[in-house]
Structures are given as C-alpha cells and as structure tokens.
Amino acid sequence: MGKSRLGEFEHQVLLAMLQLGGEAYSVPIVLELEERTGREVSQSSVFIVLQRLEKKGLLSSRIDEKTKPQTGRVRRYFQLTPTAMKRLRESRSDLMALWEGLGATLDEA
C-alpha cells in the first residue's frame, strides 16, 4: 500500500472518529467536528471524505438497519482500520517533532 498524504479535513474526520470510539456514522461526526472546532461543518463534505478514506483503505463500512423498524431510517457506519491507526500515530509523531520547542516562539510571534 503506497503512502499518500492525508488532507487536513481527512485528518480531522479521522480524529473525530477516534474521539467517537473508532466507529461512527456521518451525523455524530459532523456534530463532533462542529463542537470541537466551533465551525459549521458540511455534512456532504463529510460524506465525500468518508467515501474517499474508505477507498484509501483507512476506513471500512457497514450498513446498519437496526433502527429501521423504529425510525424507518438506515445508517452507514464507518470504522477505522489498523492502517488508519498506524497513519494517525505516524502523523502525530511527525507533528510533535515539528512542534517541539515552538510553542513559545509561536505565542510570541
């Protein structure tokens, strides 16, 4: 599996999913992102990114029809794959390394 960089929004979606326990569908992801960033998040963008991440092998998905009898609705749940976990770990260490010693500099600037 070749490496491709994670887009910023892709990164954010993966982290939101991690916050939600590694498995979620679009609605909680949108709400989680909105709560943590304080910005409105487009649900359709989340759809697109989830789809894309699945194609990259970072997510897997299943259709959940459990709630169908009560609400008449179906949901699609996405799950982080081990690859995604590995990628997030790598990205964290990269960012940590880059941020090292910069906290003060940035605050002063």
Add this chain to the structure above:
Amino acid sequence: MSGHRAGPPKPGPLAGFVLRHRIAPDQWACLRDELLELHEHRQKQTDRASADRWLRREYRRLALHLLTGARFDGGTPSTQPDRGNTLSACWQDVRHSVRGLARVPLFTSAIVATVGLGIGGASLVFAIVHSVLISPLPYTDGDRMVLLRTVQGEQMWGTSMADVHALSETPPESFEGLAAYAYGTSRIAQGTDVELLRIKRVSPEYFRLLGYEPIAGRNFSEAEGRAGGAPAVLITERFRLRSFAAGTDVIGRTLLVDGEPRVIVGVLPNRLGPLERGIDVFPALITEIPPRKGPFRYPIIGRLKKDADPAVAQAQLTAVSERIFPIWQRSFTEEDAVLGFIELKEAVVGNVERTLLMVLTAVAFLLTIASANASSLLVARGITRAREIGIRSALGASTGRVARLLLTEAMVIATAAGALGLLITLAGLEAVRHMGVGRLPRVEEVGLSPESFTFFLLVTGGSWLLFGVVAGAATARTRTRDIAISGGRSTASRGMLILRRTLAGTQFAVTIPMLVAAGLLIESLQHVQNESLGFDPEGVVSMLVTLPGETYPNSSDVRDFWATTLPQIEALPGVLAAGLADARPPLPIDGGNNFVLEDRPALPGDQAVTAPWITADPGFFRTLGLRVLEGRLYDEVPADTMRHAVVDESWVARFYPDGSPLGRRFRSGGCTVDGCPWVEIVGVVQDVKTSGIDDNRGLGTMYYDFARDSYSALRLHVRARGDALGVVPGVRQVIRSHDEGVPVGEVITASDLATESLSGRRYTSTLVALLAVTALLLSVVGVYGVMAYYVKQHVRDIGIRIALGGGPASALRMVLTRGMTVAAVGTIVGLLVTPSLTRPLADLLYGVGPGDPLVMTLVAAGTLLVALAATVLPGQQAARTDPSVTLREE
C-alpha cells in the same frame, strides 16, 4: 409555510437530477436518511426555516461534489477494480481530463494551438494538393483526357488547323473522341451593348466529349462545325442573365460575334471545367482546310479509350502526321515533328505542381515540429503528473486504468486541436478560393473532398495516438523511477530531459531549411523586383484596341486608322509619346517564332532557331524610351519590297557576337522554298524584358515592322507626363471620335503589369515565409518550454550554485549555455541538411543559389538570436532564485 407542517425540503430540480443519476438508490437511501437525521437535529437547535435552508444547501453541495468527480459507488473495496458501466467510466475520464486541462490553461492552450496549427496547415495543404493535383479533372473520365501536342525530340508545341482537319478525316482508333478549340478576344454585341470578351471557339464535339450538356437548347450539330454551316454559338447561363432580360427565351436569338450574326443554340451551366474558366461565349469552330500548316494555335483534346495502349495511340498519331507531311511540306519541313499527347491534367496544372509539393513538404515539417513540441510539452506534463499517477497506481489503479486515463487526456487534446485544425482548414480553403484566382489552376474546384476529410481525421487520430504513447511513456518512466524516492515531489529523470532536449533541437533542425527556403525565395523576389525592365515603366499605360474586321478588312485600313489617330493621341495634353505593338513588356509574349538566317542555313535535321518576336511601330520604341544603338528604326527606310526588322542587343550577342547584324537577312521558318520573303535587319535597340522579368536566357527579341503586318487587335502604349491613367479618357475620346464601334479594353499601367507579373512569385514566397516563421515561433516556444521547465526542476541545484557563491550571473549562464546548446546543435544539423532540401528550389530562384551562404548565415544567426531571447527569460528567472528559500523548501 406557516400553518400545517410540511415534510422536510426536497432537493431542487437540478440537484435532484444529479443526485438521482449519480448515486445508486441504496446509497442514496443512507445518505438521505442521515441528512434528514441531522436536519431534525438542526431544527431542534435553531428553527425550522434555518434547518430547511441548511438541508437545501447540503443537497446542492452534494450535487456539486458529484458533478466535480466524487462518486458513491457503494464502498467498493479499494483493492478491486472499479465496477460499473464502462461507458460512463469513460465519460468520467473525459470530464476528469477536461477539468485537469482547464486547471493548466497555459499548457492547454499552447498544446492545442500548436497541434491545431499543425493539423490545420497539413489538412489545408493536403486539400489543395488533392483538389489541384490528385483529383481527376471535372470532365467525364477526366483521367483519360489528353492534350495533343506537336513533338519534335525534346521540343513540344501546339497543334494546328491542318492537324484538326487531318484528325477529323481519319480519327485514330485509340481515341473515344477528339475536339479542337481556339481562344480569342471578340467583340460581342447584343442589342446596343458591345463588349470585348475572351471567347473560345470550340468544335461541335467539344462539350459532348467533356461531358457537359446545355441546360437549355442543344449542343452544336456536326454541320455547324463545317464551312458553310449555319453560324452558331453557345453561351453560359451567367452570360444569359447578364445580357438578356429575365425570362427571355434566348434559344434562336442572335448574337453578333465580331460583327457576324450567330444563332444561340444552347445555354451551358455556369460551372464548367478549368479549360472553360472565365469564358461565357463559345462560337462553333469551323474545321476547314488551311492555307498552310501553321499557326499552331488550335489545341486538340481527346479521350483515350478505356483500355487503349498509349504506344498504339502514339503510333496512330504518328501515322496521321506522316500521312499529311507531304501535303504541307512547302510550309513545314520538320519531318520528325509528329503529333503526340500529354495528360490533360498535366497541361492544366502545369508548373504549380512543384510549388504545391514544396508547400506540402514545408507543412509536413511544420506538423513534425508541432508534434515534437506537443510531445515535449506532454513529457513535461507527464513528469508533473507523475505524482498524481503514482498515487493512483499506488491506490490500486491498474496499468490499464492509468493508460486509459492518459489516452483520454490525449484524446481531449487531439479533439480540441482537431476542431481548431478543421476551422483553420475551412477558413484557409475559403481564403485560397478568393485569393488564388489567377495564381492557382483549378482554384474553383478547391474544397474539402471526402479524401481530404479522411486525411484530416487520420492526422488528428495520429496525433492522438502519438500524444497518448508519448505521455504514457514519459509518465511510466518517471513513475517507476522517481516517485518512490522523492515521496511525491517528482524530478525529471535524465532520460526525459534528454528526450525533451532532442525534441527541441529537432525543431530547430527542421525550421532552418524552411527559413532558408523562405529566405532564398524572398531574396529571389528582391532580385527580380530590382531587375530593370529595360525601360522606365513610370507614366506608361497600355490598352487593347481592336478594329472590327468588317469595317477594317485590309491591313491598309488598319494602317490608315492609326495614321490619323496616333498623331492626335500624341497631341493630347500630358501625352509624351504613343505607339503600337502586339506585346506588353515585361509580360512574356506568346511563344517565339522560328527563322532561318541567310548566312547560316539550317542543316537537315537541325532544329530551327527561335526568338521572341514582336510586331511594333516606331512609336512603340519612343514610348518605351528604347534607344537605337546602331542603324535606325524602320520608319526611315524607304518603302520597297524588302521587309525590315529591328533586333535587340541580346539577339546580336546571340547570333552575331563578333560583328554588326546590320544588313543581314533572315526569313520566317516554315517557308522553305519561296514562301516567305527575306527580311533585312536595319537597326539594333536596347534590350527590354519580353519573356518575363525573371527570364535571363537572353534569347533576344526581334521587332517586325507594323506597317507591313498590321494586326487588327493591338496594344496601344502611351507615355504620359505624371499620372499614366489620367490620359486614358482623352485617348478613348480620340478613338471614339473616329469610330464609335472600336472598343478599348485591358487598360493597365506598365508598373501594375510588372507587379502583377510577379504576383505568383510573391504568393509562393509569402506562403513559404509564413510557414517558416510559424515553424520558428513553434521552435522558440519549444526551447522556451524546455528551459523554463529545466529551471523549475533544478531550482535546488541553482539555489546551491548561487549559495556557494556563484551568484545570479552563474545561474543565468548555466541556463543560457544549456538552452543555446540545444538551439545550436539543432541549427547546425539543420544547416547541414539544408542544401539537399533546397536544391529542388533551384528553378524558382533568381540571382541566388540554393546554398547561398549569406542567406544561410543570416538565417542561422537570426534563429540563434531568437533562441537566445527565448532562453534569457527562464535564465533570468533562475538568476532571481533565492537560495535560502529553495533550500529551506527542500
């Protein structure tokens, strides 16, 4: 929407359409349900209206995402190939390519313009070459049509009435039919209108042989082609509309041709073939027994039978010639001159073949350059795209998938270029039809034939494949080599860079011969334009004056007319001199005349000597300002039985280089025994160009005494003080005051005549120069592209160089050296191949050789200078590189 609660909003019509068509139904169920869930949530948080607005916005956004390429294909595991409709997948690729190309407008427009120009140029020239050279003449079985000629060894000339008559008596069996014609200028009178028109007398079989039927009336009957038959004439529909009231039934009406009433028996369609161009009146040609073998002014065309053996046909013609030779022996002694034939197409197309093939070669070169350039650009783009492609294949896209993507992009480029090329072709054909009149035979037939369109499709398809393969090769090589190492930031492999440089160098190698050819042609044009006509054309005007045969039946009548009018014309204010001749220097006169010198009798089997021959009065020499160098003009000679002639310097140099020609005698060829009288040379005048400005053969010209040989149609030459055309109304007035029925036509100044006589040469030079400059531009774009890209790819090296103390100058020097090496190597290769490529041009050149060192040096220097300019820009960019920035980026 206050009262009752309506359901949540649905997608708008456009968004709805996209969502329905782009998402599988089961997928859409999920997405919609989740959207509705969040909608409910939003509604609780805010209010119904805001939530509705939000939902509609989300529908639109989703639709937009889908339109720009995102897909919901049902969570297909990424390692498996895409499923689904191949056609729609291809359509996806097309859209992806269009979007990708739209993101790089400069690259896209450069490549589309380059290739479009190449395709357009090649298709345009092919269409012209096909229409003019390849397609058969627009006559029935045009490819079997031939033109009969009199052939003697290497020499060839026309056929005569004697031949026409002989062939009508015993038609050779190899021919389906034969027909004769003769061009002329006649006064055509209908009602009160009198006009001077080019006409063509044709034998009764003529139009039947060519396959043209009158649209009204009938073709000539056989009797109308015999002496004593009813005088008949055919006209074109164009002439009917112009000369008769609308709706007139013209069949049976009378037209006066040179005063002779002729009955209109038929109306021909306007669209005839190249042999009938510009002619609207076709009187019947009467076949009769002529008084002598010549003149050879009656062309004969024929159609060979389907399986006729050319050798047999030739033998039959030879038999006819041998049969009639004894009849005409008194006026025609050349026993070995027999009838032969050439393809009619060859006769019609003439020497334009070489020019067209030359232009076709030039365009082929242009297409090569355009392809090289486009390939080079694609290689560059391939390198840039390698990252994207790399990611795609890393994510599991198969090689076939990647190839399809690249081919699709090549197709999009080729299609756009093809569309541009087609536009160029059509516009070019339109322009050629307008501007080529008189410069290109068969110009009215020029168009986009099915064959030409096929050629266009082939070239376009070929460019598609070429680009696909080149881009594929470039990307594939770059992909495997570099992506993995550089982690996405691709660098060009060395091989690719060499390939691009070779392509750029090739462009120069191809451009140089084209520029040299253009330079040589322009240089020739300059030489020809600077060539002296032998007289000062300023203030000289000529016009055709035709004295009607019925009013002026004898030579003496013609002489008397001019004897009274010429002095009156010369007395007009502003007129300096006036004179008559049957020629208009520098236009080449119609052939020469053969003659026999008294002190140099031709040996049996010798070919007769010929020289241009002009009938002129003494006023003609005064008007042109030709000085008498030796002897005198013929007007000072007492009228006796001896005929007199004047010759020019070149003639003397040719026949009497060591002595005076005065008193020498000659007589017309074709009169052996006592047929033609001796003519004495009484004077020598200055040379004047009588075989075209670009004729340097020095044939010499013989001037024959007008007083002895008064033709009814002559060119009146007038020299005016100041504006030449200003005196024309006065001249017309004088002529009209003598005889209202004498038409004056073809008024043109000598300067315009000189300019016009070079229009073909100018046309060719301009065309080749245009192509050459286009080639140069493309090459310059090529070298600029290579160097700009080089700089982009080597920012780090350049940065290091500058950081190590080389300074901006060293960066500039580095780029210039590399760019100019490419240009210089290409130029040198081009110069080496140039002489062999320009050699076929030799016949078109004037005053300059095909390998002219000055032209070659100038072209090489100019090209390198332009290449330098194109390299300086990327060079300066390199010099501005900030080492700290580039190194930090790394």
